[in-house]
Amino acid sequence: MxxxxxxxxxxxxxxxxxxxxxxxxxxxxxxxxxxxxxxxxxxxxxxxxxxxxxxxxxxxxxxxxxxxxxxxxxLPSLRSVINGTGVVLHTNMGRACLSERAAEAAKNVARSYNTLEYDVEGGCRGHRCAHVEGLLTRLIGAESALVVNNNAAAVLLILSAMAEGGEVIVSRGELVEIGGSFRVPEIMETCGARLREVGTTNKTRLGDYEKAIGPDTRALMKVHTSNFRVVGFTQAVPPAELAALGRSRGLPVIEDLGSGSLLNLARLGLRDEPTVQESVAAGIDVVCFSGDKLLGGPQAGIIVGREEVLSLLREHPLYRAVRVDKMTLAALEATLRAYVEETAETELPTLAMLAQSPETLRMRAQRLCALAREAGVDAEVVPEEDQVGGGSVPTQTLPSFAVAVTPGHDGVDALETAMRLRERPIIGRVAHDRYLLDARTLREDEFSCIVDALRECLR
Structure with missing residues (x-):
């Protein structure tokens, strides 16, 4: 046959x-x-x-x-999706969405010749980081600033320039895995630096650092554990105390803030997230953080600190390999201007999503639910708890509301697959045999597309 x-x-x-x-x-x-x-x-x-x-x-x-x-x-392999997961900084979906101003700035420099490394006033070659250095130093209060292509590259450059052939002292409780199996100890090994662990997983005192300092010590390092939490009987050395120890022993102090924020986010419900300004004010010599997490801009590794230290980084051969391109710089400049103009909380999508009140989210979910019911979809509004991000404050959640869709005879997994495989993928979550679309990460101009997709997939 x-x-x-x-x-x-x-x-x-x-x-x-x-x-x-x-x-x-x-x-x-x-x-x-x-x-x-x-x-x-x-x-x-x-x-x-x-x-x-x-x-x-x-x-x-x-x-x-x-x-x-x-x-x-x-279809383009890299294309936009509708994020119905409620996760604002979703690593697999590109983390922070750019503001309209930042996206437009990136498009403008991509489509024309530009001033990337051209000093218009002097009529000579310029420096690419000059476009954002003044904004960063003004906002943060640091002497100097530098931008590379991501925060892992920032850590790599800092340790390569400052600690090659020597030891870096780090608390055992701060030996994080950044993501994609990219671990702090392995970065140090790549840079030719040796790791000196001090303290225990849950408690590290200032004396632990002091006792570990020896003739081969090149730097003291602090890593903000933004992607995990140690709770209970814990102790960590505050940045100001570590900075004071470094100054007394003639050693630079490095802090990797991971996510990094220029605003106090406690009033939005995010606890224990230090600002970059606080680290610099505490006397840390060089601080690095991401541009595409809590800052709300493009992927970048931002380094700020003392001019004496950053000049070493600019002169290091690795800097050219990890520097950023024109589109990143344009988007970052536009993002930073929103902070300078004090419009960041409303202009930057990341901060605007985080700032939404539960009542606003409930009303938005109700509007989507009503449209879905008009289309014959069995749906209701349910309360949810949103995770802020995978590699950014993953242990903290914010109250939200979602539209819960009860699937047809094919089941919830079939509905999730059908929505995900559309020309413009719609990514939701499955819980308790229902398909959830969280209001926090949905835009109202996406509602008609979502309802049409639900109608077709459930037909």
């Missing part, structure tokens, strides 16, 4: 001559259509040989399958 089914499969040229397939060449490149035909027929052949198929579908069904494959293959 398999041989009979195999003989019934049309040839590639035969299917390409079908009018509906020929019409596809007006929408897609001819090569894409041909490849789609081959892929569909090959999949059909494979299924028949595996014994898992009834007689081959008719040509109309095959042509529809060809169009689906062609459409899929021409």
């Amino acid at each position: 398999n041989q009979e089914y195999l003989r019934a499969i049309p040839k590639v040229d035969e299917l390409l001559r079908e009018p509906s397939v020929q019409a596809l060449t007006e929408k897609y490149p001819a090569r894409t259509v041909t490849d789609a035909v081959r892929a569909v027929l090959e999949d059909l052949r494979r299924e028949i040989l595996a014994g898992g198929r009834e007689p081959p579908p008719d040509k109309a069904a095959l042509c529809a399958a060809v169009e689906a494959v062609a459409r899929r293959d021409t």
